[in-house]
Amino acid sequence: MHSTAVAAAVPLAQEATRLGVLIRAHRLRIGLTQRELADLSTISVRAIRDLEQGKARRPRPETLRLMADALRLGPRARASLEAAVQRGRATGAGWEQPPAPPTALHPMVGREAELAGLERELSSGAERLVHLVGLAGVGKTRLALAVAERLHAAGMPVLWHTFPGAAADHLGCADGEPAARVAAAVTELLAPADGERHPGSGPGGGTAAAAGSPGAVDSLAELLGDQPVLLVLDGVAAGAARCDRLTGLLRACPGLRLLVTSDQPWEVPGERIFLLAPLEVPAAGAVDTSAPAVRVFLDHVRRVRPEFAPTAADADRAVWVCRWLDGHPGALAAAASWLVVCDLPALCDSLREDPVALLDHLGGRPGADGFRGVLRHRLDRLSPAARDLLGALCGGAGEEFELAGITALTGGGLAESGRLLRELLISGVVRAAHEGGSSRFRVLGLVRAACRAAAPEHRTAAAPEHRTAAAPESRTPAATAA
Incomplete structure (x- = not known):
């Protein structure tokens, strides 16, 4: 089947998994199993299966090139694959119902100016990495909840991750695949360089970084796509984020807004430090x-x-x-x-x-x-x-x-x-x-x-x-x- 025919055979209802349908069609066209394609392309069988099933829609450019070489695709078929990747980026998760933030247990008092400023900056995308910093108990979590509630009411999906020891003055979100992907990606974002302690590992050092599987940030990027999403990291332990991984995530997901609460900022490029003072x-x-x-x-x-x-x-x-x-x-x-x-x-x-x-x-x-x-x-x-x-x-x-x-x-x-x-x-x-x-x-x-x-x-x-x-x-x- 010619590449244009393959592309035309993809129903519009399957647009969200267009990349997977194209890969599978090209693989069957030349009579390869997933294992054989994996051997030819040096890509894992699991990665090929995830791509064909639509679980992964944003492969790296190098992965796409290896796949196209193994499938012996011409320029037009390669262009169709790249176009499908771009559609996957724009679609992201395609939420049936946008994920919601936790439910606050108590009303917020006296933070109208701070709330309005943060809502304006994050909703417009003027700031994409906002770090709420203040003394313990000053109300960082409550303000973050209010901002998340406002943005979610306006239609923006909100993913919320609470670190151990953070204030539990809210009703948590439901678990699921998005929460699992966020947890794995967060651990990878905060994983220290070789020889350094993980910032959340505590006095004993610990091995919390081991929980972040390789590619977890990429997996989260696939989930988010280009759509506007607010990701809240509440109660981050002392330490710094991996600047390279953080920058890579923000670059891969142009609609992502990141709101962090902790006792001290990361001091990374593009970080908007928001100092939260006590009440008037x-x-x-x-x-x-x-x-x-x-x-x-x-x-x-x-x-x-x-x-x-x-x-x-x-x-x-x-x-x-x-x-x-x-x-x-x-x-x-x-x-x-x-x-x-x-x-x-x-x-x-x-x-x-x-x-x-x-x-x-x-x-x-x-x-x-x-x-x-x-x-x-x-x-x-x-x-x-x-x-x-x-x-x-x-x-x-x-x-x-x-x-x-x-x-x-x-x-x-x-x-x-x-x-x-x-x-x-x-x-x-x-x-x-x-x-x-x-x-x-x-x-x-x-x-x-x-x-x-x-x-x-x-x-x-x-x-x-x-x-x-x-x-x-x-x-x-x-x-x-x-």
Whole structure:
């Protein structure tokens, strides 16, 4: 059968498997079995079977060339094969129903600007690799869920992969072939170079990289094709992705958007680092229960104490707690959980005395470190210069600072001070406020408290004791209301 006749014999209903039909027709035309074609082309029998059955539709150019040579195809037949490959790329998986993200268990509060920005960047394809970075418990997973929900509602398939130890505050997705392909490809993307430890293998080194079979990234690329797809990698362990494999996947799948949540960025080309700060707290002197942090705290309080009806004094205390804890969502939830055994005035007094000890379960999942451990690991990853700078900032009396203050403190130049400040910002221990054309920064109160407790030697004898990052009126409201 001539190549044009072979192409014409492919029904339009089988367009998604056109490549497989063509290969099988050409193989039968010259009387070869799959084994014989494998021997002639040096391609495995399994690869040929997958191509003919439509399980694989995006062979490498070299694979296609070997196949065409073994089938003794002329220029026109080779062009038909290449056209079928291009159709396979455009079709991708051909989802009957686009895969959906997990279902969030709780509403999201106070992230409207962040949500709108991420939705715009990912839906348009302006950014294809977005890395959500922030301190543990700051709400990275919840924001990623909201973005995925928005994009899925607009018709975009969403594939979600949760790493061991990530926050489990959602109902997971169904398993299946797409999930298995994603899991294998992710392991391959994060597999270290020879002699390096796998970033997710933990203290013992482990062999997690062995789970990523060769070609898993290519298999995922075949599944995705050119169609718009959001792939979320939630809770990636410390470490870096294989830049070559990551770049290859993004190049092979022009419709792919990748959203990653972790404690630190990969620092690879094309990565959009999105720093997620804690929730907004009321301005100094204001008792604003509509502020996002206060709404989140009161919502957690009502889950613990359904009968809770805040008085004016309770509202004052709630605002103070939110300022004292910098609006950190995980810290607010951990603080509210204590109200099952104490009242709000007692909680304020305990937080003022030792917030880190009270909230140590912020790290919080079974088998996970407490907040002290989480913070210790975070600080251990800082450069020595950044750790020294953080110690000096925690030992000083200033509440907020500017970049000029860093240069005065370190004695370094503007570029060096900027790099150190950026490192602290990315680590999540410092938050920024950009208002009126100026940028000011401050160390989170919980970080100050933890650093002072862990390393009192960082404080000079002349430095006054600095209160955690509360509002200027840092008396507990319990004392005010008494």
